[in-house]
Amino acid sequence: MGGGASVHKSKGQDDSDSCNTSQRDGSSSQKQKSGFRIHRKKKQKEAPRQSTGTGQIRPHQGSMGKAERGKTISLKAAILIQRWYRQYLARMEIRRRYTWNIFQTIEYAGEQDQMKLYNFFNALLTHMPQKPGIDIGSKDGANETSSLDSVSVSSGGDASSTAAASGEQRTGGRVKLRKRKLFAGNGACIDLEDVTVENDYKGPHVKLPMTLQNIQELIDGFKKKKILHVKYVAQILRVAAANLKALPNFHQPSTSLSKQITICGDLHGKLDDLLVIFYKNGLPSPENPYVFNGDYVDRGKRSVEILLVLLSCFLLCPDGVFLNRGNHEDHIMNMRYGFIREVRLKYKVFSGRLLTLIDQVYRSLPLGTIIDGRVLVVHGGISETTDLKLITDIDRQKYVSILRPPVLETMNSDGRVIPLSELYSSSHNGSEWKQVLDLLWSDPQNGTGCSPNTFRGGGSYFGSDVTEKVLKKHGLQLLIRSHECKPDGYEFMHSNKCLTVFSASNYYEEGSNKGAYVRLLGGPSEAVEPYFVQFNAATPKLRSMTIRQRVGLVEASALRELRTRIRERQDALTQAFNNYDPDSKGLISVSDWCVALEESTDLKLPWRLLRPKLAELDSATGLVKFATTFQEETQSDSEVDVTVAEVLYRNKSSLETIFRIIDKDNSGYISMDEFAEACDLLGKHLSTPIPQQQKLEMAKSMDMNKDGKIDLNEFMETFRIVNAEHEQDDSLDYEELDD
Amino acid sequence: MDRGMERGMEPPQDDLGDEEEGDFEGGEEVEEEDNYHTVKAANAADLLEYVGNAYTFSPDPFQADIERRVALMFQIFDTSHQRLVDVREVGTMVRSLDLCPTEAEVQEIIGHVEESTTKGVVKLESFVKHISFVIMEGTKYRQRTKEEMMRFFYKLDKEKKGVIDPAKIKAQICKDGEPFTFEEADEMVTFAMDKDDGLIHYEQYVDTIVAALSISIL
Structure with missing residues (x-):
């Protein structure tokens, strides 16, 4: 395969040489790096396409002169040096690999939790009695919705989004998207688009209809860390939502005129990556069309900016910008993964109403793109039941959150709420909701078949046969998807029929991965030819580091995150350790240690490999001194005295999500009653009920300024006091935005 | 020749320099011992559970030890927990098992272990069988x-x-x-x-x- 491979190689290689601003890491040499032609796939194995093939080793001949001898020696030396160094790279790759495992496992565990919250939300909807204290934020429109609706999961925080969330799911569009009066939590009535732009506002100005100059100004302003005025934001969001809504569920661009198209994967609030892409590849235009494959927001700190730039480009040039919905274009995801926090920090009192508008954008986003009728671009992937025709006809507007299926689909005839697992099982295979969920949440797997994606908790795993079958069924040649971070920014699977593209560089940590985008060259009459460009929006510091230093840096960060996770589960872990140590010697076998960690943390990781980094061995017996697992922990390992605060702290991310749900008007405050409710619900969620008395004391002690309500900072501050060493864990580091 | x-x-x-040479050899011997010790400890329930019926370890303790080591390496790379690994990982796995093949030799190994029906993947059983054989034999891909x-x-x-x-x-x-x-x-x-x-x-x-x-x- 040497010959065939090197033909392909040269293209990819040229590319990465000219475009790559970063160094290669160990993994690169193990992965395919080729630009290649889909129509050739039959001839080539999906095998390591290394910088060389067999053909290139020059065997030396029997008799030779002195010069030839010298040559042979240097050749042999080269081979030896190369394979030796490659072995070294493999070692680095192993470290990088388990580091990756840690990040990904923790990331997906979070998503799993989020999916589990669906059941929790439904319980909330059905069982939570309507109490006067609860619907502080639902004055507007609360009357016209049932109690069920008024407590629905509404990040938008005002009742119009609540009504949209559940009411409209039945009527299919009762609440029209329009310029309407919205109510702030305090009852004041202002139209966002009527807010005056103060004279001292120094940010960019936008005047619709969108112009190229507007976009330039916007990008320049964002580069200087300016925040766009809420009036302009509201305008862009409203018009964009209306225009997106008019589009079909799948964009169907043709490249017959442009002769090329660019596809970008997840951006996740990393504005630098988007700007690098525009710098390298030019702004979108009808001649330079782009597909953005979802996940614009969350995680990164500049999600608002990314969303606004992309929507502005779409407004300027709807024939050159195709925006797909990703699994993070979903307010339930935004609660946990930071976008809501970002909007709140940047837009304060206006955030609730902006989030409502953003929800409108989300539900209006098309679900995928089909290029020239032969390349399917969706965020997650497919499943064996995927039927694009069926999806073409659904009303995507009703999926305000993909995590929360329309109410009608979740109720039995007797009104019982169907648990997610059941809803997702085979009996509901035909359901519209599953069709949509699969497009946005699935991952490809090695091997064949199709199974529920238990790792993420939503969507499917699809094997090579599923890709083959679904592509064939729809007359397609290639599936391009995103959704998973890849070390090289892209990766082929399934005999080159399934391509992952991920555009957020340094996603887990500086140095963890490159970003990439793919260009499909040639018009519809030519063979599909992907051409990859990798990039790295990292600091110069990172570029001058060697593989070892980079791997070390990322590894340290992964282990830190893992230790935090372990500490959150300390009680369960200690108990598990003690079970394995009946004689209380403080020592257990490595295997028992591994099992205990896997069971208590719910993380599937190569624990045996990680053990040396996490716990010490007793040199005499070779057993694990298990107490060293919690090295940074100072508190007693007995679980008898677990205070409520500790329980809460250990579930901080769930708690913060719940805080945002209960805080319906997004005012950043919750009332005492609301807090009590939250504790009850949390208790149910954790299956550790919190006593009433403690709950009230907690609430009172948390309300530091004694104004009868708790804000998130008071909330977090309490935890800080309880567990001072975690002070820095609080990721509310947006101070620089408040200038 | x-x-x-x-x-x-x-x-x-x-x-x-004789001195240095002595040092290297000493270093390596210690290393091997250490490896062997950790491998012994790897006779773990979690590994057996992962491998399941897919592979029966040899009754010979020395060979079984090598097989377990290979299986452990495989497990690390099996992200989908289906006892399958992408062929593109073979080079890294083999090199991390103290073998030192050239790229061409990696291709040769892949030729041995890749699934014939589903291209692009390697099954646990074929990998453990082939690689532990190569290690036992001790002549190929020497470090x-x-x-x-x-x-x-x-x-x-x-x-x-x-x-x-x-x-x-x-x-x-x-x-x-x-x-x-x-x-x-x-x-x-x-x-x-x-x-x-x-x-x-x-x-x-x-x-x-x-x-x-x-x-x-x-």
Whole structure:
């Protein structure tokens, strides 16, 4: 395969040489790096396409002169040096690999939790009695919705989004998207688009209809860390939502005129990556069309900016910008993964109403793109039941959150709420909701078949046969998807029929991965030819580091995150350790240690490999001194005295999500009653009920300024006091935005 | 013929220094012992559970030990927990098991272990079977000792000063054998180069890599 491979190689290689601003890491040499032609796939194995093939080793001949001898020696030396160094790279790759495992496992565990919250939300909807204290934020429109609706999961925080969330799911569009009066939590009535732009506002100005100059100004302003005025934001969001809504569920661009198209994967609030892409590849235009494959927001700190730039480009040039919905274009995801926090920090009192508008954008986003009728671009992937025709006809507007299926689909005839697992099982295979969920949440797997994606908790795993079958069924040649971070920014699977593209560089940590985008060259009459460009929006510091230093840096960060996770589960872990140590010697076998960690943390990781980094061995017996697992922990390992605060702290991310749900008007405050409710619900969620008395004391002690309500900072501050060493864990580091 | 060539061009052993040579060998022996110890400990319930019925470990304790080590490595790379791994990982896995194949040899291994029905994946059983056989046999894809590596660098070092010009090495490894890309070569040279004089002091470099490779993974 040497010959065939090197033909392909040269293209990819040229590319990465000219475009790559970063160094290669160990993994690169193990992965395919080729630009290649889909129509050739039959001839080539999906095998390591290394910088060389067999053909290139020059065997030396029997008799030779002195010069030839010298040559042979240097050749042999080269081979030896190369394979030796490659072995070294493999070692680095192993470290990088388990580091990756840690990040990904923790990331997906979070998503799993989020999916589990669906059941929790439904319980909330059905069982939570309507109490006067609860619907502080639902004055507007609360009357016209049932109690069920008024407590629905509404990040938008005002009742119009609540009504949209559940009411409209039945009527299919009762609440029209329009310029309407919205109510702030305090009852004041202002139209966002009527807010005056103060004279001292120094940010960019936008005047619709969108112009190229507007976009330039916007990008320049964002580069200087300016925040766009809420009036302009509201305008862009409203018009964009209306225009997106008019589009079909799948964009169907043709490249017959442009002769090329660019596809970008997840951006996740990393504005630098988007700007690098525009710098390298030019702004979108009808001649330079782009597909953005979802996940614009969350995680990164500049999600608002990314969303606004992309929507502005779409407004300027709807024939050159195709925006797909990703699994993070979903307010339930935004609660946990930071976008809501970002909007709140940047837009304060206006955030609730902006989030409502953003929800409108989300539900209006098309679900995928089909290029020239032969390349399917969706965020997650497919499943064996995927039927694009069926999806073409659904009303995507009703999926305000993909995590929360329309109410009608979740109720039995007797009104019982169907648990997610059941809803997702085979009996509901035909359901519209599953069709949509699969497009946005699935991952490809090695091997064949199709199974529920238990790792993420939503969507499917699809094997090579599923890709083959679904592509064939729809007359397609290639599936391009995103959704998973890849070390090289892209990766082929399934005999080159399934391509992952991920555009957020340094996603887990500086140095963890490159970003990439793919260009499909040639018009519809030519063979599909992907051409990859990798990039790295990292600091110069990172570029001058060697593989070892980079791997070390990322590894340290992964282990830190893992230790935090372990500490959150300390009680369960200690108990598990003690079970394995009946004689209380403080020592257990490595295997028992591994099992205990896997069971208590719910993380599937190569624990045996990680053990040396996490716990010490007793040199005499070779057993694990298990107490060293919690090295940074100072508190007693007995679980008898677990205070409520500790329980809460250990579930901080769930708690913060719940805080945002209960805080319906997004005012950043919750009332005492609301807090009590939250504790009850949390208790149910954790299956550790919190006593009433403690709950009230907690609430009172948390309300530091004694104004009868708790804000998130008071909330977090309490935890800080309880567990001072975690002070820095609080990721509310947006101070620089408040200038 | 091959070996004859090597011997012909070998520098006298004295040039490398007896003392150092002794050191390398000592280092390696200790390492192997250590490896063996950890592997013993790997007889774990979680591994057995992972492997399940897919593979029956040999009754011979020595062979079973090697098989378990190979299976453990496989498990690390099996992200979908389906006892399948992408063929593109084979190189890394094999190299991490203290084998040192060339790229062509990696292809050869893949030829042995890749599933014939589902291309692009390797099953646990075929991998463990083949690789543990190769390790047991002990002749293929052998890892080089420090001594051997030093000898090769010595040959490249025409002036016998213990240093090599990075540019020279770079040109060579990008041209001959299984060429590195410029990126790879850059990375390697940056890693190997002395920060102060910009030259590769190859003994130092060889030591660093030997040390890195001697850290037991499993």
